[in-house]
Amino acid sequence: MENAKRIEELARKIQQCLSEAGIKADVDLSAHEAVIHAKGDTEGQIFRVIAHITDREVTPADHGSVAREIARARLTTAVIRPTLAAQTATSFAAEPKYVASPSREQQSHSGTEGKKSE
Amino acid sequence: MPVLTNYWFEDTDFRGNTQFLNIAHCAGCWAWINWPNVGSTRSTLVWEREDREFVVDMVPVLNAPDILAAVDKILGGSAQRISAIKAGWIPWRYVPYRGSDPSRHADLDLLVRIFFNFHVHTPWYCSDADGDISYYVVPYLDGSAHLGAYVDGWSYNYSGGGPFCTGSINDHLNSGVPAGIGTLQSMLDSRLALFASRSFDLLYLLPGDGTQSGGGTTNVNDQVSLALLPR
Numbered sequence: 001m002e003n004a005k006r007i008e009e010l011a012r013k014i015q016q017c018l019s020e021a022g023i024k025a026d027v028d029l030s031a032h033e034a035v036i037h038a039k040g041d042t043e044g045q046i047f048r049v050i051a052h053i054t055d056r057e058v059t060p061a062d063h064g065s066v067a068r069e070i071a072r073a074r075l076t077t078a079v080i081r082p083t084l085a086a087q088t089a090t091s092f093a094a095e096p097k098y099v100a101s102p103s104r105e106q107q108s109h110s111g112t113e114g115k116k117s118e
Numbered sequence: 119m120p121v122l123t124n125y126w127f128e129d130t131d132f133r134g135n136t137q138f139l140n141i142a143h144c145a146g147c148w149a150w151i152n153w154p155n156v157g158s159t160r161s162t163l164v165w166e167r168e169d170r171e172f173v174v175d176m177v178p179v180l181n182a183p184d185i186l187a188a189v190d191k192i193l194g195g196s197a198q199r200i201s202a203i204k205a206g207w208i209p210w211r212y213v214p215y216r217g218s219d220p221s222r223h224a225d226l227d228l229l230v231r232i233f234f235n236f237h238v239h240t241p242w243y244c245s246d247a248d249g250d251i252s253y254y255v256v257p258y259l260d261g262s263a264h265l266g267a268y269v270d271g272w273s274y275n276y277s278g279g280g281p282f283c284t285g286s287i288n289d290h291l292n293s294g295v296p297a298g299i300g301t302l303q304s305m306l307d308s309r310l311a312l313f314a315s316r317s318f319d320l321l322y323l324l325p326g327d328g329t330q331s332g333g334g335t336t337n338v339n340d341q342v343s344l345a346l347l348p349r
Contacts, residue, residue, distance in 0.1 A: 028241065028286070033285045035241075035243065035283075037242075037243050054285055058284045058285045058288050060275060060279060060284050060288070061274065061275035061276070062275075062291065064272055064273075065215045065219065065272070066270060071219075074258075074268045075256070075258075077266065078256070078258030078266070079259055079260060079261050080258060080259040082227070082321060083224065083226055083228060084227075084228060085225075085226045
C-alpha cells in the first residue's frame with residue numbers, strides 16, 4: 001500500500017515535468033506499477049515518451065491450487081481415481097479369479113500387476 | 119465382444135500426439151496388432167474394454183454454450199478467449215503447482231487439464247499477449263460408486279505483454295483465474311448431477327473421443343474421454 005502511494009506520487013511528478021515541457025502525458029496506475037506515456041510531434045518529428053515505475057519482477061506465468069484442507073476433504077471421499085500407476089485402479093471392479101496353483105503363485109510373486117483373489 | 123485398444127504416445131509418461139488402434143476380439147482369443155509403422159513413440163498403453171463401457175467425450179460437453187459463456191465471464195474484459203475449450207489428461211508429476219504439495223497425488227495419477235487460449239490487447243507501448251489458462255480437475259468415484267469431480271488448481275502462462283504490461287496482465291489474471299474455480303466447479307456439479315442416480319464399478323480416462331473401432335490419431339494433451347463401467 002505504501003509502495004503504491006509512492007509509485008503514484010512519482011508518476012504524478014513525472015507527468016507534471018512533462019506537462020511543464022509542453023507534453024501531455026497519461027498515467028496508467030495499478031497497485032504495483034505506473035506507466036507514464038505520451039505521443040506527439042515537434043516540427044514534424046514524431047516522439048514518444050514512456051516511463052515505467054514498478055516495485056516487482058513479474059514472470060508471464062503463475063499457478064495455484066485449492067487449499068490443502070479442501071483437497072484432502074475431497075480426496076477422502078474418492079475411492080477410485082484415474083491413474084496410470086501399474087496397479088488395479090479400482091476397488092469396485094471384480095477381480096480376476098485364478099485357481100491357486102504353484103505356477104500362479106510364482107507368477108504373482110514375480111511382479112504381475114493387480115491383486116489376485118485367494 | 120471385448121475390444122483391445124492400444125495407444126502409442128509421442129512423449130514419455132503417456133503424453134502428446136497419440137496413435138491408437140482398436141481390435142475387437144472374441145473372449146478367449148488373441149487380439150492381434152500387426153502395425154510396425156507407429157512412428158517415433160516413447161510410451162504405450164493397452165486397455166481391454168468391456169462391452170458395458172460408457173464413454174463421455176469431454177470436449178463437446180465442455181463447449182456447451184452455457185459453459186463457454188460462464189468461462190468468458192471469468193475473463194471479464196481483460197482478456198478474450200480465442201479457442202474452444204480443450205480437455206486433456208496430465209499426470210500429476212507434470213502439473214505446474216505440484217511443487218507446492220507434491221504428496222497431494224501420486225506421480226502418475228491423472229488429472230484432467232481443462233484449458234483454452236486467450237489474447238490480451240495492450241496499450242500502444244506494449245506488445246499484445248497470447249497464452250493459455252488451465253484448470254486441473256480430479257474425477258473420481260466415491261464410496262457409494264457415484265461419479266464426482268473437483269477442481270484442484272489452476273495455472274496460466276503467456277508470451278508477449280512486454281516491456282511494461284506483464285505486471286498488469288498478471289494482476290488481472292491472478293484475480294480472475296483463481297476466482298473461476300467456483301464457476302467451473304458449479305458447471306461440473308450441474309453436469310455430474312445428470313449421473314447422480316447411477317453407480318459405477320470403474321472410472322478411467324481414455325485418449326481422444328474414446329472410440330471403440332478403427333484406428334487414428336489424437337493428442338491426449340488436448341482431448342480425453344471419461345470411461346465408466348455401469349454397475
